[in-house]
Amino acid sequence: MTESKAEAQQSGPIIDRSTAVAVVGAGPAGLSIARMFRKYGVDYDQFERHTGVGGLWDIDNPGTPMYESAHFISSRDMSGFYDYPMPKSFGDYPTRTQILQYTKLFADEFGLADRIAFDCGVTRIEEDGEHWLVTTEDGTIRRYKAVVCASGTNWHPRMPMHPGHFDGAIRHAVTHRSARDFAGRRVLVVGLGNSAADISCDAAQSADAAFVSTRRGYHIIPKHLFGVPVDQLDDGAVTIPRWIERPVMTAALRVIVGDVTRWGLPKPDHRLFDSHPLLNSQLLHHLQHGDITVKPEIERFDGPDVVFTDGSREQIDLVLYATGYQMKIPYIDESYFDWNGDRPAQYLTAFNRHHKNLFTLGYIETNSSAYTLFDNISNLVAQYVAAQDSNPALTARFERLIANDDPDLSGGLSLVKSDRHKGYIDSKTIKKNIARVLEETGFAPLAPGFAESLRTRPSTLAMR
Structure with missing residues (x-):
């Protein structure tokens, strides 16, 4: 052999x-x-x-x-x-x-x-x-x-790069463990997937100021609708065809959640279910109460500041990239x-x-x-x-x-x-x-x- x-x-x-x-x-x-x-x-x-x-x-x-x-x-x-x-x-x-x-x-x-x-x-x-x-x-x-x-x-971790020099700390979400890490800091979370939404809520509760940078809007679905976990309506014992489910759920969210652009989020550029929606009732709470400020994409770093594509800037202590894996x-x-x-x-x-x-x-x-x-x-x-x-x-x-x-x-x-x-x-x-x-x-x-x-x-x- x-x-x-x-x-x-x-x-x-x-x-x-x-x-x-x-x-x-x-x-x-x-x-x-x-x-x-x-x-x-x-x-x-x-x-x-x-x-x-x-x-x-x-x-x-x-x-x-x-x-x-x-x-x-x-x-x-x-x-x-x-x-x-x-x-x-x-x-x-x-x-x-x-x-x-x-x-x-x-x-x-x-x-x-x-x-x-x-x-x-x-x-x-x-x-x-x-x-x-x-x-x-x-x-x-x-x-x-x-x-x-x-x-x-x-x-x-998938870690993007932005031009310029930043005086603060830059980390990926893989390093995040506790909301306590944000105490006394101005925190920017980059990305708005489901983990990013969770981490933004941690920042909203503990940081001096919490910001989230997102390049697109998302449909936000509360974790409960009509008193039951929302996924039981989508994939439970009785399933509804998508062509029926999409307009019914879209109408329900319009009534229950409302217009997400009121809180600074971009308007979703896709139909419901054409991207993974955000299932996060806490995020809705913090957006509605002004605990999280929504910003567009990062253009560059400038010393202590982060400059965004709309020309605005914020002084930030920690940039946390929740940009996936x-x-x-x-x-x-x-x-x-x-x-x-x-x-x-x-x-x-x-x-x-x-x-x-x-x-x-x-x-x-x-x-x-x-x-x-x-x-x-x-x-x-x-x-x-x-x-x-x-x-x-x-x-x-x-x-x-x-x-x-x-x-x-x-x-x-x-x-x-x-x-x-x-x-x-x-x-x-x-x-x-x-x-x-x-x-x-x-x-x-x-x-x-x-x-x-x-x-x-x-x-x-x-x-x-």
Whole structure:
């Protein structure tokens, strides 16, 4: 047998795990696929560079963008793993600590933590014939049948540059932890995505003065409408077609929220749902009370001042760029993927069309809860891997879809032309496409009670 490049570069033998799968990451996406592998009898090893599960929801995880005031942007009853609802004792929009608690309980109840190598980051993945070589931080190399990249998206800040010299501090939102950091400062938050809106509210409560710079207007949706969490109206048990939902919701917001330009925000340059809306009732409160001043784009820095494109200027102590993240997968060469902007362009967001058994999970921007969506995708990934050894005809049917099927997962939305919206996924549409693929191939859909046999201990979510 010809010696591989990886074998030539190391002194010890490669550990042969060629019938197993390597899972990189033990955040929600990694835990989702791990449970599905257990369900379908797929052998796997899981690697996590941090000391525990939870991914970015653990505020002590180095590099996390998490901050103390963070809450889930989707509601409790829409947001859990499949067939594992969040406790009713949680708020309608759970806190970061509740989400981390829930994630740990999920891993504990299904025996997932016992299979995770903690403090063991992956540094390199490369193809080796029909297998994959995985190198970990200690230099060990293992050979696997497949790999699942599930290490998350919000770890590599996107940092713009503006001309001029600035006397104050410049940071990215990834460094923000607490509203207390803003005390005694005049703070400018650049950007107006959902995290930027949260951080602007932190500044409104603690800073001497709070400003937000935005280049476009957004539709702002309160987290509750008609007394219920708003996402239950969009993606609940009874779903409304988008062509009906859009005008109805637009009219409702006109009555309930009003004209956002009254508070200095630009008029939205797009229809509702053609960009990710802002779900933030606190932002409305602070705008309505004058706690946040809206500014246009930055033109340049000028010593202690920030100069804006309308010619106005403000003395600022801290500029915080809430300008998003690049979806990098740093441990594998980017040439293994097709790309849509900075997102890997995979079939149904998970399946590589050119390199068999190279999966991604969680590299998406979507308009609903991610956890159940992860489970829908994981269910398909796990069955496909299992079928490769047991059902070649089923495998072949699905591989034809991987090669040739190219559904539009945007749901027909005329999305804003921006990096953020390249590869944007409408949750209803991808779920419909997954259901179609399951029917066409013969893979099994998720069904209530599917995971009860996997529990390794009684449920600790007694409040459900």
